[in-house]
Amino acid sequence: MQLTYLEAIRQGIWEEMEHDPTVFCLGEDIGIYGGAFKVTDGFIDRFGPERVIDTPIAESAIVGAAFGASLTGMRPVAEFQFMDFIPCAMNQISNMVAKTHYLWGAPAPLVLRGPSGGYVHGGPFHSQNPEMWFVHNPGLKVICPATPYDAKGLIKAAIRDNNPCLFFEHKYLYRRIKGEVPAEDYVVPIGKARIAREGRDLSVITYAAMVHSALEAADMLAKESIDVEVLDLRTVSPLDREAIAQTVKKTNRVIILHEHSRTGGLAGEIAAIINEEVFDDLDGPIVRITGLDSAIPFSPPQEEHYLPKVSDIVREARRLKAY
Amino acid sequence: MANKRTKSKANSNGNRPRNGVRAITAHGAADAIVRRAGSPKRTGEGVRPSAANTDLRTYSIPDYRLEHPNFTVHQSVEKDKAGAEHVHYEVEGDLDAPVPPIRDSKYLSKQQAIEIYRYMLLNRKMETALENLYKQGKVVGGVYFGLGQEACSCASAYALDKDDWFAPMIRNQGSLLVRGFRASDTMMQYMAKAGSPTKGRDGTSHFGDIEKRNMVSPISMLGDLIPVMSGVALGARLQGRNIAVMTWIGDGGQSTGVTYEGINFAAVQNLGLVLVIESNEWAYSTPSEMQYRCKDLAERAIGYGIPGVIIDGTDACQVYDAAYEAVERAHRGEGPTMIEAKMMRMKGHAIHDAAAYVPKALFDFWKKRDPIARFENYLVREKKWLTGQENGELISEVERVIEEEREIAVNSPMPTPESAEGGVSCEDGCHVIKPKYGMPKVKKGTSRYKETEAAVHLK
Incomplete structure (x- = not known):
């Protein structure tokens, strides 16, 4: 069936709640209102207020309570109304949840999910991509799906995982893309990238909404006989080092593309992995296309300037191909 | 009388008097922990009463103590012989009140x-042993003590049932002994040994056990255990059990x-x-006068809409009774339930801290109220x-x-x-x-499941 990205996530959580009585949801306005983006629309009618809990506006309490419940063997799915608010719970996530298994051997099977990302003119507090804070935080899995198929398969995998999983839903994709999602139960493995488009000339390594920008650029570049491979990471922690190495070995040229700020961003980490794994295979410099080193601005012309564009990818690909 | 008149430092937060009147001693109020008087009387369906004060809510916080220590700590300026000013x-x-009996x-x-x-004796002697191990150079890092707080740690944890959970803070090492951990567990943590519960990965009483003893490991940041323990209770309730989840927080930690x-989440759910609030006068070197303004922290329970009670934290019977009723x-x-236990931290923040900032008279006052001697x-x-x-x-x-x-730990x-x-x-x-x-x-x-048709929040 064809589902929107949002519906795929919603269906994934719904199915897990149907199958597993230990799964429950908590967050702000997720009950009768169904969540700010309606990901949990209708859940309270089906699963009841005991399993679909509206919380106070208190992100540390939401994460803390989800963590505590997970210690009793529950599988909580906590919603952040926007992932921009996740630093409100930073200590719980970083010092409490992430370190638990390493320090005292307690598994914390919880999911922290919510909308992130730009291109919607949400402004500096409703458009951020804060995933890197958690990539640099051992003990957490960080998932950023790009398609309805992956979104459903990965949210189910995250709920079934025995570790704390942060699930970044790209709000630009919520209702803008539809994709084929099978009716039967499936999961997409966490930590495995996928080739979104095969190509020979150069690789674009990216994830989430930027996968679609890369594919659009690849179509344009194909007319110029530049054959672009697009690697969709799907999970940014743990990174699929093997898939990154493989695509570089194949095309020898690589662009790394992400929305968040450049300095200390994921591109730097991936460049380091390429350096460690396949340095000899490179035929040109590793190119970064990223957001600017500032907060993400509100006004549409400014936001457009801040974020990577299809034209940026086309320009950089031409430059790299000619290198 | 050690009733000193001193020159106050005008802008010091520590000079603010606590607001409100003295807490009501409500020895008979055990069953009505929060009292509400004068709740609105309906004069007719949907009609608000016009008489004054009918919406006035009054509360009292039961105070089980048999004495009400009455002193304040504040900053003052003193000149040395050279005329230089020093704040202390x-x-x-x-400070000369007689020691009350145990209730x-x-x-x-x-x-x-x-x-x-x-257990209180074990608690104290374990910490004395730790102090000696530190002096022998066998401890990695510092040692934290619960000296003067043993009744609060042990008698409260003693009120828990087997299926209940707890999460100690650094001064509650006694609670670990009550819940079945061995003194060597904590000692090995301090010595960073392979045999420690965290196998050397963390020190002090930072360890947990979700299998047998239902303990959540503390982290160094204060207050974070409160929502976590609330979540433990939530998880248990979803599984059909009402359990008690106990944790402690200091008068300093409660500022976070x-x-x-965390308390608000537990309250609405x-x-x-x-929650045992250990009002032990000092948060590292900062007196409680500079942590909060209200007279007693238990008053905050009113704001959360939950019962609060004040006890003498050096009286094991009061601690147990309040904890038992809360459990x-x-x-x-x-x-x-919020339990405020009044007592005094009888050492510095950790072993490195001689607590020279604490007025000696305060140590003398509380030394007479040693929980184990009493x-x-x-x-x-x-x-x-x-x-x-x-x-x-x-x-x-x-x-x-x-x-x-000690032998096991050292070896x-x-x-x-x-x-x-x-x-x-x-x-x-x-796992x-x-x-x-x-x-x-x-x-x-x-x-049944049907696709959502809701509008897009941001276009």
Whole structure:
């Protein structure tokens, strides 16, 4: 069936709640209102207020309570109304949840999910991509799906995982893309990238909404006989080092593309992995296309300037191909 | 009278008097922890009463103490011989009051009282052993003490049932002993040994056990355990059990925002949180006068809409009774309780800190209220539940246990360097996750899945 990205996530959580009585949801306005983006629309009618809990506006309490419940063997799915608010719970996530298994051997099977990302003119507090804070935080899995198929398969995998999983839903994709999602139960493995488009000339390594920008650029570049491979990471922690190495070995040229700020961003980490794994295979410099080193601005012309564009990818690909 | 008049530093926060009137001593108010008087009387359907004060709500916080220490700590400026000014803390108030008696417990049997006393002795002697290990250079880092707070740590944890959970803070090392951990566990943590519960990965009482002893590991940040423990109670409730979840927080720690979030979450969800606020006068070097403005922290319970109670934290019977009632409320599904235990941290923040900033008169006042000496006097001389000889034997037995535990801890090897690796994630079936109290019984509504048609929030 064809589902929107949002519906795929919603269906994934719904199915897990149907199958597993230990799964429950908590967050702000997720009950009768169904969540700010309606990901949990209708859940309270089906699963009841005991399993679909509206919380106070208190992100540390939401994460803390989800963590505590997970210690009793529950599988909580906590919603952040926007992932921009996740630093409100930073200590719980970083010092409490992430370190638990390493320090005292307690598994914390919880999911922290919510909308992130730009291109919607949400402004500096409703458009951020804060995933890197958690990539640099051992003990957490960080998932950023790009398609309805992956979104459903990965949210189910995250709920079934025995570790704390942060699930970044790209709000630009919520209702803008539809994709084929099978009716039967499936999961997409966490930590495995996928080739979104095969190509020979150069690789674009990216994830989430930027996968679609890369594919659009690849179509344009194909007319110029530049054959672009697009690697969709799907999970940014743990990174699929093997898939990154493989695509570089194949095309020898690589662009790394992400929305968040450049300095200390994921591109730097991936460049380091390429350096460690396949340095000899490179035929040109590793190119970064990223957001600017500032907060993400509100006004549409400014936001457009801040974020990577299809034209940026086309320009950089031409430059790299000619290198 | 040590009633000192001192020159105040005008802008010091520490000089603010506490607002409100003196807490009402409500010895008989055990069953009505929060009282509401003058609730709105309906004069007709949907009509608000016009008489003044009908919406006025008055509350009282029961105070089980048999004395109400009356002094304040504030900053003052003193000149040295060279005329240079120095700021230090002064205490002002009645510091010569006689030591009150122990309040008879409503619930404790003779045997239970003696058992709590034994745990308090174990607590203190374990920490004395740790101090010696530190002086011998065997401890990595510092040592934290609960000196003067043993009644608060031990008698409160003693009120928990087997299926209840707890999460100690740094001064509650006694609670670990009550819940079945060995003194060597904590000692090995301090010595960073391979045999420690965290296998050397963390120190102090930072460890947990979700399998047998239902303990959540503390982290160094204050207040974060409160929402976590609320979540433990939530998880248990989803599995059909009302359990009590106990944690502690200091008068300093309660200043954090997550403390508010956690208590409020427990309150709105009616979860069985038993929060013991250890009002021990000092948060590292900062007196409670500079942490909060209200007279008693238990008053904050009113703001959360939950019961609050004040007890003497150096009286094991008061601690147990308040904890017991809070645990029983939790088991009945009646929600959280805040217990404020008043006492004094009788050492510095940790072993490196000589606490020279604490006015000596304050130490002298609380030294007379040593929880172990008071309880010993109560059991041996007042109740005559222990003879002098039995008490001597008990103390010797505890000392012997601690010596054995010390030997075990000292003889545990250090971890290998490589043991720093691994275990970051739960992979390859290292744990099987299953609900602790049984699979939740779910009731599902009749509505079926259908695609949402809701509008887009941001276009």
